[in-house]
Amino acid sequence: MKELVVLSGKGGTGKTTIMAALSRLVPGAVLADCDVDAPNLHLLVHGETIEEHDFTASRQAVLDAAKCNRCGTCVEACRFDAISLDDLSIDELSCEGCDLCARLCPVEAIAMNDRTSGTWAMSRTAGGIMFRARLAPGEGNSGKLVTLLKRQARRYASGSNASLVLVDGPPGRGMSGHRRAVRGRHGPAGGRAQPIG
Amino acid sequence: MRIAVASGKGGTGKTLVSVNLSAVAGLDLADLDVEEPNAFLYFGDGPSTIVPVSRPVPSIDRSACDLCGECARVCAFNALVRLPQRIRVHEELCHGCGACVRLCPRQAIEEAGHEMGALVSMAQNGRRLVYGRLDVGEANAVPLIKAVRSSLEPGRTTIMDCPPGTSCNMVEAVRGSDYAIMVTEPTPFGAHDLSLALDVLERLGVPHGVVINKAGMGGVDIVAMCASRGAAVLGSIPFRRDIAERHAMGQLLIDRPEDRRTFRDLWGAVMRRMRS
């Protein structure tokens, strides 16, 4: 089984369009849209969703206002300014799930809940099976979601004797998902003949 | 005052709007898209100040550590591993939460700086440019985005070129802005990603409006979509080959009168919205 990754240094260079075209050229390839921040492949390659799952990779602190005595320990400890004692709440977009506030709270008013950081799905398209995922807004676990998606795509490909996995990689050169999308494999990069490429 | 320029997806013209709008209105410019900053290409050359930016990571005093393993147990990000002879720190996994420092029973952990990038600033004709440059291989851009944001001068109005999408980087950049300009293009991709980004802005409570770039291509009715979402359309930039070419060559569009008018009108629309 071979794996081909399409990447780009910045957004808008045509990665997804190239992927969609390649998927037509190689019938039976397994597709994986690893651009989990802004998955778009499904807009070009239509399909019917067969499975959909939640992606849980982190936790989230929740404050029980009835138990809290407003001592302020958690607010002072949280490095991410996620806790407000004005309305006794924790902002889920700011909380990193580090658990420090829950460990320090003297009256156990803070619980750590699992948090759904996104979803992933498998769908059947005219060109083959497609895996795609979507990170929930403000989530930072794109690397883990890319790893999960690729593992699913590879597992499916080897189970169905598919010869090729086509990966639409995340744009940019940040390492959150890139290294994981490419790890050990190589492919062409979508590029533009411009200074801003 | 901080005005964020963002987009649901990359490549819609976020930088084009940021650089031309800030130039036409004589405003400061900040590039918070630290993974791939490029607004500086339109600002002109000049002496710049480069300040390294670090994020905190634990540093363990081996003479004080008794290898109890508590730090590795409390780290929610698996950044600490207890080996037979020492605690190994995986700095790339550390979120800088400070839990290990605080909870080590022997106070054996201090914090040290792990360099993650740089803050670059320069000034020209009374305007200031500041941008963050993330080191290649750094996974978490958020501390650098915060550093760029807190380097902005509160008394001045700054146009901020923000990361695309709806990731934690975009949220961190846009959070707390006085206004957000969403740049989109009239394609199915553009409409799809704009809708997701509008959800985020609503959740963050940042007032916002939409600019339609490449108006005339794609055939998707963004105006109707904005109307249905209650988002104001601030203006549009025509789909013209010369615009794409001049922007791609690193030129400002406002050097031509008709395009200058487009951005003047856009700035007028933003100011009216912000006042209302």
Ligand code: SF4
């Ligand atoms: S879990 Fe960590 S980030 Fe979240 S609120 Fe508590 S201290 Fe802050």
Ligand code: SF4
């Ligand atoms: S540490 Fe616990 S009791 Fe104190 S303010 Fe926070 S939640 Fe309330």
Ligand code: SF4
């Ligand atoms: S918690 Fe402190 S003493 Fe215990 S292993 Fe970690 S650094 Fe060493």
Ligand code: SF4
């Ligand atoms: S600062 Fe937080 S994330 Fe970093 S090693 Fe310590 S406990 Fe882990």
